[in-house]
Amino acid sequence: MGLTTAAYRLGVFGGAFDPPHLAHVALARAAIDQLRLDELRVFPTGQAWHKARALSPGEHRLAMAREAFAGLPKAVVDDRELRREGPTYTIDTLRQLRAERPDAELLLVIGADQAEALHGWRESEAIMQLATLAVAARARPDPDAPPFDASTLPGGRYVAVELPTMPVSATQIRSRVQAGQDIAELVPAGVARYIARHHLYSRT
Numbered sequence: 017m018g019l020t021t022a023a024y025r026l027g028v029f030g031g032a033f034d035p036p037h038l039a040h041v042a043l044a045r046a047a048i049d050q051l052r053l054d055e056l057r058v059f060p061t062g063q064a065w066h067k068a069r070a071l072s073p074g075e076h077r078l079a080m081a082r083e084a085f086a087g088l089p090k091a092v093v094d095d096r097e098l099r100r101e102g103p104t105y106t107i108d109t110l111r112q113l114r115a116e117r118p119d120a121e122l123l124l125v126i127g128a129d130q131a132e133a134l135h136g137w138r139e140s141e142a143i144m145q146l147a148t149l150a151v152a153a154r155a156r157p158d159p160d161a162p163p164f165d166a167s168t169l170p171g172g173r174y175v176a177v178e179l180p181t182m183p184v185s186a187t188q189i190r191s192r193v194q195a196g197q198d199i200a201e202l203v204p205a206g207v208a209r210y211i212a213r214h215h216l217y218s219r220t
Contacts, residue, residue, distance in 0.1 A: 026113065026120040027056035028147065030097070030106060033077050035211060036084035037189055037203045039182040043152050046179045047125045048090050051150055055092060056125070057113070058085050062097040062104040074098040076216060083206030107139040110146045122147040125177065128154065128164040140170050149174035154181045193217035 027047050031040065048056050060077045071077065078095050085091040096112070097104045106124070113122060124147040126134075131151045134140050151174045153164035166174060184202050192199050194217055200208055211217065 024055075024117060024120040025051060025053045025123060026117055027051060027053040027123045027125050027150070028059065028106075028110065028113065029056055029125040030059040030061055030109070032071055032186065033058075033060045033081045033084070034072050034186050035077070035080050035189055035203055035207050035216070037184050037186060037207070038201075039184045041084055041088070041204060042182060043125065043127065043177065043179055044085060044088055044091055046152070046177050047123070047150055048088060050177055051123055051125075051175070053090060053123070055090050056088070058091055058093045059097045059109060060093070060095065062100050063102060072216060076210075076214060080207050080210050083210055084204045086206065087204075105138045107137075107143055107146075110143060114146055123150045123175070124148070125150045125152070127152050128161070131174070132165060132168045135168065135170060144170050144173065150177050151175070152177040152179045154179055190217045194219055 029044055029047065033040065044056055044058065047053060058081055060074065060081050061071070062074065078093065078098060081093045085093055097109060100108070110122060110124070113120070124143065126149065128151060131149060134143070134149075137143060149169065151164065151166075153176055189199050189202050192202070193211060199211070203211070
């Protein structure tokens, strides 16, 4: 499916960013370039309804996101989900953005794993009506995972974001920090410095 000719193309890219890593940055850059975005809003999630573990404090994840995406001129880190009370739902953010920018085409940038789980998100059909899904079909931390199955999407409608497989995950990074191992090749330099300075993910 091709992109429409809306006056303003606004990308929406959410995540725990606990921590943000190089695959997140690569996906953001690819989305900006390939989708011809005027702006990419990056949303560190607040209270994540779908996460079994407790996330790191929001102020740390916000600061790391700002470090990670600072080099992308069209990326803007937005803290509204951290300020919102109660569980964070994508549909609420999309509705706010639609009210603020009724002229914009909203493009929800997600990886394959998230796209295949979309049917379990709150008001997934409404999400599909408000935003065009922009799926990085190969953006999986497991390089041996099966190909993206578009039939799992409500309505099956999406545009593709081309991105090489990047076997890196936040879970892997947290484990490496706990083990005292180097993460320089997995996260932006500013994020690595922030983690070290604030002793995030370490056992001490």
